[in-house]
Amino acid sequence: MTMTHTRYAFIKANWHSDIVDRALDGFLERIPAEQVDIFDVPGAFEMPLLARDLAQTGQYAAIACAAFVVDGGIYRHDFVAQAVVDGLMRAGLDTGVPVLSVSLTPHQYQETDHHNAIYRAHFVQKGREAAQAALAITQTRSSLKAKT
Numbered sequence: 001m002t003m004t005h006t007r008y009a010f011i012k013a014n015w016h017s018d019i020v021d022r023a024l025d026g027f028l029e030r031i032p033a034e035q036v037d038i039f040d041v042p043g044a045f046e047m048p049l050l051a052r053d054l055a056q057t058g059q060y061a062a063i064a065c066a067a068f069v070v071d072g073g074i075y076r077h078d079f080v081a082q083a084v085v086d087g088l089m090r091a092g093l094d095t096g097v098p099v100l101s102v103s104l105t106p107h108q109y110q111e112t113d114h115h116n117a118i119y120r121a122h123f124v125q126k127g128r129e130a131a132q133a134a135l136a137i138t139q140t141r142s143s144l145k146a147k148t
Contacts, residue, residue, distance in 0.1 A: 010024055010064050011051060012067070013046070013068070014041065015042070015043045015044065018120070019123055023064075023123040026130075026131070031131045044080060044081070045080065047067060052090075061134070062137055064127075065103065068104055081103060085103060100134060
């Protein structure tokens with residue numbers, strides 16, 4: 001159950017947006033769109049900085065970030081994914097606002113219709129899970145504040 005005055009931010013990387021945007025679809029199945037502010041960034045590396053900036057505004061109960069980091073043959077995608085997740089965790093710890101990751105890094109991905117369909121569906125589910133986590137942590141933190 002959500003409170004009407006609670007706001008959430010959803011940051012999504014534009015790289016592979018046809019797949020990443022499905023996470024927002026799943027998120028909005030659990031949290032009403034009127035409670036969610038949506039932000040686009042060029043890629044995964046830009047998410048932690050924007051997450052920190054949004055958290056510092058004090059407007060959001062939680063921030064969800066979605067990206068799809070794949071092996072493009074040029075750089076180590078596992079390094080990029082680790083840096084992004086570490087940055088998101090740091091943003092949450094530094095600001096006290098939960099920053100949730102829907103950043104997936106598949107070991108096997110090829111730009112085929114089959115793989116794209118699999119990952120689109122998976123991102124919808126991960127978006128639902130991020131929304132559930134956002135609602136749960138918001139409720140838990142609210143109950144802690146009520147006890148103090």
